[in-house]
Structures are given as structure tokens and as C-alpha cells.
Amino acid sequence: MSILVNKDTKVIVQGFTGKEGTFHAEQCLAYGTKIVGGVTPNKGGTEHLGKPVFNTVRDAVKTTGATVSMIFVPPAFVGDAVMEAAEAGITLAVIITEGAPVKDMQAAKAYATKHGMMTIGPNCPGIITAEECKIGIMPGSIFKKGNVGLISKSGTLTYEGANQVCKEGFGITTAVGIGGDPIIGLSYKQLLPMFEADPDTHAIVMIGEIGGDLEIQAAKLIKEQITKPVVAFIAGQTAPKGKTMGHAGAIVSGSAGTAKEKMDALRDAGVRVVVSPAEIGKAIAEVLGKK
Amino acid sequence: MNIHEYQAKQIFAKYGVPTPRGIMVESVKDAVKAAEELGGPIWVVKAQIHAGGRGLGGGVKLAKSLEEVEKLAGEILGMTLVTHQTTAEGKLVQKLYIEDGADIKSEFYLSVVLDRKLEMPLIMASTEGGMNIEDVAEKTPEKIITVAVDPSIGFQPFHGRELAFGLGLTDPSEQKNIISFAQKLFKLYMENDAEMIEINPLIKTGKGEFIALDGKMGFDNSALGRHPDIAAMRDLTEEDADEVEAAKYGLSYVALDGEIGCMVNGAGLAMGTMDTINYMGGTPANFLDVGGSANAETVAKGFEIILKNPKVKAIFVNIFGGIVRCDRIANGILEATRLTDVNVPVIVRLDGTNAPEAAEILKNANIKNIIVGNDLGDGAAKAVAAAKGE
DSSP, rough: SSSOOTTTTTEEEEEESSSHHHHHHHHHHTTOOOEEEEOOOOOOEEETTTTEESSSHHHHHHOOOOEEEEEEEGGHHHHHHHHHHHHOOHHHHHHHOOOOHHHHHHHHHHHHTTTOEEEEEEOOOOOEEETEEEEESSGGGOOEEEEEEEEEEHHHHHHHHHHHHHHHHHHEEEEOOOOOOEEEEEEEHHHHHHHHHTTOOOOEEEESSSSSSSSHHHHHHHHOOHHHHHEEEEEOOOOOSSSSSSSSGGGGTTTTOHHHHHHHHHHHTEEEEESSSSHHHHHHEOOOOOO | OOHHHHHHHHHHHHHTTOOEEEEEESSHHHHHHHOOOOOOOOOOEEOOOOOTTTTTTEEEEEEESHHHHHHHHHHHTEEEEEEEEETTTTTEEEOOEEEOOOOOOOEEEEEEETTTTEEEEEEEEEEEESSHHHHHHHGGGGGGGEEOTTTOOOOOOOHHHHHHHHHTTHHHHHHHHHHHHHHHHHHHHHHHEEEEEEEEEEEEEESEEESOEEEEOOGGGGGGOOOOHHHOOGGGGOHHHHHHHHHHHHHHHESSSSSSEEEEEEEEHHHHHHHHHTTTOOBBOOEEEOTTTTHHHHHHHHHHHHHEEEEEEEEEEEEEEESSOOHHHHHHHHHHHHSSSSSOEEEEEEETHHHHHHHHHHHHHHHEEEEOOHHHHHHHHHHHHTTTTO
């Protein structure tokens, strides 16, 4: 078992024939992901990496029955691509592209929600169900099959966390890189209950960072609904204040946003909070019992 | 990206948001000329720097004669302003804004910002104008009114009424004025991909008109490509020179106070590396994310920027290769040692894509000063020890 994606998930790629799209689609195919085609306007009817190319997402979905789209289009076109996927009946869009304007994501996410489409990202490594399905840019070889679910705002900390978990003799069910932009799709709040419901997931690693209050919301939810052990790390305890956050933005959630506040809230919810990401593997071994 | 007050007011004027008349100048001579042109009888001489709290720091002064304008302009231009929003070193004042004095009856606060929880823009207003809004939020949160505006319907009259009544405005013409003001401000927020607009104070005149006495704007960097006019307002002298230089090479750099230089891929791991160094008793000298397209040249540049800081006693290169290939980073380290005199110990931890190839490259190069870190914890511990001269 796993969450959201598995070996049978049919995936299309938006921005299929571009440099990034091509490179990563190739890697995903090599991992075993069922990529059934891709979309590049004006290249419909051709083949790429041995898979059919379509002009529109609607055509691709109609012909292939794909339910998930991996999006690699350039930043200025991300909003459009997400809305097109939602309209065409895709149920999960994984947005890898970095640098999409916030205003576009705001509109696109609202539209996706209206159409019942989930989104992951933007600016994220994607999602991987170990040894079954990789939809994203993470190095697949790190992720061994196991019983730990992972949710992370940071790409490289996803790899760091998964690598440590596997080195301790455990493995990953599904790992989701949710991205660290101001507006993101699926977050801890939706993903934690999915891992709670997945019988193969026995513990969850949650990696957050400064800014916003998603981790605080997660702490509240963990306290109320999550029975499985959670290990958390919050990046940015030593980050200087006010460096990336706008002045007026800091006020919206009151004092929310510091690493300390998030760590305290998570500890209060019974989460095993580690001070350094180097301790993630050891903490998992502690909560699950040494292998 | 942030802009100056005088630039924000140019944008306000374009959208019909009322501001006092004013002229930006860069010399005392031009300051007097600007004051003559505005006519007086009262002027405000305002330092233009990218930080709030200018008034308290002595960067905003009232003048009642041309002689006084000349005197104040001479005092403020070239001064180093320290406010609660600048660093301890402060910021050099290179530009002034000479503005008409205003008839202030009362002061308000108004801002538009993205609410990340609601995922829509939020208008915030308060009768406590001129105060530090964070203090107001802490001490008297009931004095802050918030109105979220769903961009799919835009600013509606009911949003305006919520604001007007929330601010306790009972005069119908004053209500009309504030609604029109907020409507225009929201339009310019959306159309320019602003990240935030803050007007503090927003003043009400004796005639019941609302005027933006101050103006602060920040923009979504990801959207600057479609706003060349706004991108052109960037003032590089207001930004950290090393950060600007690093950005040219796709590096994201922030200077800190410590002794261990950090070079990491990914913002999260970069922060996590700083946290780990701190946890092990060391102090990070900087945040540096080499990004996803790191190559030999960018890594060499990163070394150059880190080594410019005389406090650096060791460098910790921590790479977990996903898109970034470790062999490229290893070649970058070799390149850096060729181009620059790397005179401090360099602890290198390379994991992930092509890590074995990278280890081979470093081994064969046989450079002094390079210490291999086996994982994040080991690398950080060795960096902390090296910085302490152990």
C-alpha cells in the first residue's frame, strides 16, 4: 500500500518534449512509472520517448485514461497548465516548475479545488511511492520500500530524510515533496490523515521550515487525529529574521512563522522533534524500534 | 523586490490613489529647486531608503522655509539611517523625496497582503495610523480590521463598506472616499503582482479626503518578467552587494555572523545545515544555496564569495545530489582551488547522484585542506572542529 500513487497510476507529462520534461520523464520511465503520454501544443500525433504526444490535456486523458499529470511547463504557463488539467478531468497535478507567479497559483489552485483536482507543489521534487512510481525529479535509488511516510517542504531534505531512514534499515511507503512557495497544493493537513489511513505506513517523517503556519495547523491535527508516531524537523532555527518575509506579511498569523514556535507546537502534540536533520534516521529507529 | 516610497507613489498616482505632490532629488541644490516648484508653504524632506521607521531615525523632517529645506536636505542626504528595520550598520541616504506638507486631521493604517492561510489577498486597516502595526496587533488586536477579497470576484462595494464601518467612518462622503481609495489600491495590487502594499499613515484631511502619506510596496519576484516597468525600479544600491553578485550566478546567498562558510544545494538543506552547525556548537557564516543547475563555475564563484568574509575559518560543502550531480560539484571545488587561494579547511560531504565519481575526483586531485565528511552529522562535526582549530 501507499498513498496517492502506485504502480498502476497512469501519468501524463505537460511540457513533455522540453529539455527538463524529457530528461525527467525518461528517469521516471526507467523507475517504472506508467507514463502513458504527454502534452506539447502543436506536437500532437507525434511520439516522444516511445509515448504518444497530444496537443491538449483533454485529448491525452481521453485516449490514455491518465489520472495524474506531471507539469514541467515554464513558470509563466503553470497557471494555465494546472487549470487545463483540472478542466480535462485529471485528479492530481504534480507541479515541478520553480518560479510560478503567486497570483497565478492562487487562481489555479482555487480553480483546481472547484474541479476536485488535487495539486502538489509548485516548486517541489514531486511524489514517489518507493519501488513503484516516481512522479518528479528525486533520485529514485535512495527510496527503498518500507513503512515510513515522508512529507517535506524541501527537496534536498526529502532526500536527506529518506536516505537516513533507509540507512537505519527501514524504508519509505510514499514520500511527498510539497514545496515551500507561499501557495501550495496538498500539505501536511491533507497528507497526514492519508498516511494515518495507510496500513503499510507505521511512522511519518514531517519536514517543515520557517514562514507561514502550515506546521502549526499540522500540530493541531496530529494532536487530534494521528495515532502513528511522527518525527519532525523544522529548518531555519538559525535563519535571520525578516530576511525573506515582508513586513506586513508577518502580522497575518500573529507571531506564527518562527522555527521555535513550530517546534514547540509539534512537541506539544507529542511529535518527536529533532533539532538537526542529521537525527531524522535515528529518531525513526527510536520510535519504530531498532532493526 | 522592494521599491522606494517615491516610486510606490508614482504607481499610486497612475491608479488615481491620492498622494501629496512630491519630487525625488539626489542633491541639496535640486532639493531647493523642487521645493520652489512645489510652492510650499510647508514641505516634508524624506530620506528614501528601503526600510520603515525613517521618521523615528531622523530621516523625515518638516521644513517651513526654503532655507530650512536646504539645511535639512544637507543634513539628511548622506547620513546613515539606523531604524528598527535596517541592520545595526544602517543605510546610507542617497535620495530624498521633497513633498508638499499635508493637512492631517487623523491618521489611519491600510495594507494589502497575501494571507497564506486563506490563500487570497487580505486588506488590513486600522485607526491606529502612524504606529508600528505589529505593536497594535499585539496590544490591541481589536483595532485591526481585516477584509479578505477573493480575486475571482474582485473588490466589491460590500468589502468597502466593511472597511468604512470597521474604521468607524459615519460621514457618507468620507465613506465614499475610503471605499474608492481601497478599490483603486486593490486593483493596483492585483495588476502589478504586488506582494504587499503598506500605507502608514494613511491620512484623513480636514475636508474628509484620504491621502497616502507614505507608501511601501514589495513585488513577487517570480512575476517581474511581465512587469518590465516595475523591474526597472529596482535599486541595487539598496541591496547587499554580495547577495546581488551571487544571484548573477544563480546562487542564493545571505551573510550571517558566524565562522563556518556553508555551500549547500537546496534552501531547506541549506537552513538544515546551518541549524546542524549551530547544534554542534559552531556558528554558520552564511546561507548559500547553489541551486539546481550548479556547475564548476558557480561553485568556484560560491567559494570566492564565502572567502571574501574574513571571519570564515572553515567551509562546509554539503551536497545531496538529486538534479545536481556530485561530480560537477567536485570539479567546481578543484576549479575554486585553482582560481582562489582556499586557505581554510574545506569539509566536503557529497551524497546522491554520482557521489562515487565525485569521491574519486577529489581523491585523485589530492588537495591539501580537503576533509571528507561521511554524512551530514559527521561533516558538520568536522567543520565545527576545524573552525576551532582542532
